[in-house]
Amino acid sequence: MSSAAAAKFNKPAFVVCEGNEAAAIGVGLSRPDVVAVYPITPQSSLVEHLSQMIADGRLNASLMNVEGEHAVMNGLQGVALAGGRTFTATCGPGIAFMFEPYVRTPGLRLPMVATLVTRDLLSPQCVWGGQQDAMVVREAGWIQMYCETVQEILDTTVMAYKIAEHRDVMLPVNVCHDGNYLSFGVTRVELPDQEAVDEFLGPPNINWHIALDPERPMGVDPLTGGAGGPGPRNFVRYRRGQCRGMQNALRVIREVHAAWGERFGRYHAPLIEEYRLDDADTALVTIGSMTGAAKDAVDAAREAGERVGLIKVKTFRPFPIEAMTAALAKVNRIGVVDRSVSFGWNAGPVYQEALGALYLTGKQIPAISLIGGLAGADITAEHFARAIALTREAQFGRAQEPVWLNEND
Amino acid sequence: MQRQSRDHFDASTIPDDLAPIATVLSKMLPGDWRSLRPVIDRRKCVKCALCWLYCPVQCVTVKPRWFEFDLAVCKGCGVCAQECPQRAISMVEEAGR
Numbered sequence: 262m263s264s265a266a267a268a269k270f271n272k273p274a275f276v277v278c279e280g281n282e283a284a285a286i287g288v289g290l291s292r293p294d295v296v297a298v299y300p301i302t303p304q305s306s307l308v309e310h311l312s313q314m315i316a317d318g319r320l321n322a323s324l325m326n327v328e329g330e331h332a333v334m335n336g337l338q339g340v341a342l343a344g345g346r347t348f349t350a351t352c353g354p355g356i357a358f359m360f361e362p363y364v365r366t367p368g369l370r371l372p373m374v375a376t377l378v379t380r381d382l383l384s385p386q387c388v389w390g391g392q393q394d395a396m397v398v399r400e401a402g403w404i405q406m407y408c409e410t411v412q413e414i415l416d417t418t419v420m421a422y423k424i425a426e427h428r429d430v431m432l433p434v435n436v437c438h439d440g441n442y443l444s445f446g447v448t449r450v451e452l453p454d455q456e457a458v459d460e461f462l463g464p465p466n467i468n469w470h471i472a473l474d475p476e477r478p479m480g481v482d483p484l485t486g487g488a489g490g491p492g493p494r495n496f497v498r499y500r501r502g503q504c505r506g507m508q509n510a511l512r513v514i515r516e517v518h519a520a521w522g523e524r525f526g527r528y529h530a531p532l533i534e535e536y537r538l539d540d541a542d543t544a545l546v547t548i549g550s551m552t553g554a555a556k557d558a559v560d561a562a563r564e565a566g567e568r569v570g571l572i573k574v575k576t577f578r579p580f581p582i583e584a585m586t587a588a589l590a591k592v593n594r595i596g597v598v599d600r601s602v603s604f605g606w607n608a609g610p611v612y613q614e615a616l617g618a619l620y621l622t623g624k625q626i627p628a629i630s631l632i633g634g635l636a637g638a639d640i641t642a643e644h645f646a647r648a649i650a651l652t653r654e655a656q657f658g659r660a661q662e663p664v665w666l667n668e669n670d
Numbered sequence: 671m672q673r674q675s676r677d678h679f680d681a682s683t684i685p686d687d688l689a690p691i692a693t694v695l696s697k698m699l700p701g702d703w704r705s706l707r708p709v710i711d712r713r714k715c716v717k718c719a720l721c722w723l724y725c726p727v728q729c730v731t732v733k734p735r736w737f738e739f740d741l742a743v744c745k746g747c748g749v750c751a752q753e754c755p756q757r758a759i760s761m762v763e764e765a766g767r
Contacts, residue, residue: 370689431688471689477681483692495690502687 274452280411280443283450284350284376284436285310287418289320290458291374294345294465297325297333301355302388303440304378308350330355334362341371342481344472346422346465349373352440353380353394360398366433367402367503369482372425372467373433374418375403379549380440381601381636389637390440392549393601395577396610402503404434404510405578407549411448413529414438416521419453422462423517429509431470435578439550439600441637446550453525461524507579514576532581534573535588537563541570543653544588546597548574548611551633551640555598558645569649574611585618594627595619596652598645598666600634608632608663627655633666640666700727700745706761708750712736714758721750721759 278286284307288296296315298308314320325340327333330351337347351359356377366373381391395405404424408414414436421434438444453461471481486496515531522528536556538544547555552573562569572588572595574581589595599609606613608630616628631648633640644666651664715736722730722737729743730750739750751759 368690470684471691477693480692482690483696485690498687499690502685505687 274454275449276452277447277449278411279306279445279447280408280414280438281307281378281445282310283411283415284378284418284438285314286450286452287415288348288374289314290453290455291348291419291422291462292320292346292459293322293348293374295323295325295337295340296320296348297327297336298349299327299330299333299351299355301330301352301380303380303390303444304350304352304355304376306444307376307378311348330359331362334359334366337373338362338366338369338371341373341467342369342471342473344465344468346467347373348375350376350378352378353382353388356394356398357382360401363398363403364401365482368499370431370470370503370506371433372422372431374421374425375433375435376418377405377435377437378440378444379437379600385636387636390442390444391600391635391637392437392439393635395435395437396601396603398435399578399610402432402507403578404430404432404507404514404576406434406436406514406576407574408436408438408443409550409552409573409575411443411446412450412527414443415450415452416525416527416529419458419462420517420521422465423520424510424513426465426467427509427513427517428469430506430513432503432506432510437549439634442550451527457524461520510579511576511581511583530573530575532576533584533588534571534575535591536571536573538570538572538588538591540568541591542568542593543649544570544572544592544595545645545648545652546572546574546595546611546615548577548598549600551598551600554640554642555645555648557642558649561642561646562649567649567653577611577614580614580618582618582621585615586621589615589619590622590624592626594652594655596629596631596648596655598631598633598640598648599663600632600640602632602635602663606630607661612663625657627652627657629655629660630663631666632663635667638667638670699742700729701740701742704741704744704746705764706746706748707741707764708739708744708746708748708759709762710736710738711758711760714756716756716758718755720753720755724749724753 300308379392382393425434486492518531597612603610612630729740748761
């Protein structure tokens with residue numbers, strides 16, 4: 262379809278809403294069969310918007326009342342096995358309670374979509390944003406995409422279904438948006454047309470690989486592995502297939518983002534966004550909603566004549582190794598800003614992974630870890646200006662400690 | 671009856687490394703890994719059927735005057751011996767197999 266025809270068909274509408282409502286609208290447009298969500302701060306208003314949509318008849322889905330997040334994921338696995346499109350959302354202690362069935366979902370290759378309204382983990386007690394919950398589950402096998410804006414939440418939520426259900430992927434997707442900052446941040450959002458989304462997504466076919474079929478009786482998830490017999494090679498075969506699905510996702514995520522841009526006119530960077538990077542000497546690496554303030558700080562530094570750019574990570578799982586390596590190869594020093602910590606490295610998780618990608622560039626350049634925004638703390642343009650200044654002074658080698666951006670706030 | 675499965679559900683098109691499924695019935699029975707075997711004292715058994723009710727693998731079989739166990743299926747958990755009000759069941763170590 263030509264872009265003019267698409268624009269005519271699309272009939273954009275605008276609403277002013279918070280990030281949680283944008284996610285709920287994205288879910289509604291994707292027409293799930295069953296929604297099961299257990300409320301938890303800062304995700305609760307997402308549940309309220311979804312239940313209201315179902316109560317008003319705007320979304321024709323079953324709302325499954327469950328006693329907790331563990332039941333949410335177990336119930337939705339049954340729905341997906343029966344062929345239903347599903348949705349849930351959680352964060353923080355909620356995902357901790359969901360963990361057992363959560364880690365099982367990718368191995369069953371069930372293409373679910375779940376929003377993580379990211380929240381810092383207890384203790385110390387807090388109910389505010391941070392990405393520790395999502396970073397803890399980064400090796401669970403779910404695809405993770407981190408949104409920067411409220412509009413991107415809506416668009417990514419719809420795209421997530423297309424990515425998850427692609428036959429070369431068949432993996433669950435976490436759409437992550439920062440608790441408090443994006444969940445309650447209110448902006449103008451452009452709505453795609455329902456018919457256009459229907460055409461974009463196509464009819465769901467969730468369980469083509471695992472459907473209960475009297476003509477093909479099967480046991481789902483039988484005992485595999487062990488030390489002898491055919492177990493180990495079966496386990497390796499399924500694990501390897503899962504890893505291949507993850508790598509295929511890198512291609513599918515790019516394709517789906519390109520198709521979304523073509524259809525709806527909004528192009529979001531699918532894996533890595535390079536911002537003012539081409540002649541940059543120094544780069545900040547960011548993830549999630551902090552990127553807006555970081556771009557402001559980069560702009561200010563540019564106006565002062567400094568060659569500073571920015572690399573934003575949108576897709577963190579699978580890690581976009583090639584895109585990240587290509588971006589890192591352009592600069593001579595980096596400062597990686599994390600909204601969570603890696604206790605093992607005494608640094609941030611994104612920093613760790615950036616170091617892995619740096620190895621593939623063959624360059625030994627200064628790289629420092631900066632941690633901010635924990636438990637709802639604000640990372641302002643001033644914090645990022647300090648981050649840029651510290652990165653410019655950075656020396657090659659291991660720092661004993663990360664820079665704690667909010668230590669004096 | 672209307673066919674419920676989709677026409678395009680063609681098993682040969684499904685990659686064998688996607689989701690773990692089993693289509694061949696395993697002949698392995700719980701008795702294969704038993705380490706303790708239940709032995710019934712026929713004089714004590716009153717056929718109250720509590721063992722029959724409690725047995726997780728349903729291996730208790732009915733005889734004219736007592737209850738017996740299908741040892742191919744019994745996994746040796748000992749729930750029957752624990753629950754028997756007559757203390758008619760004892761768990762004996764498997765040896766020499």
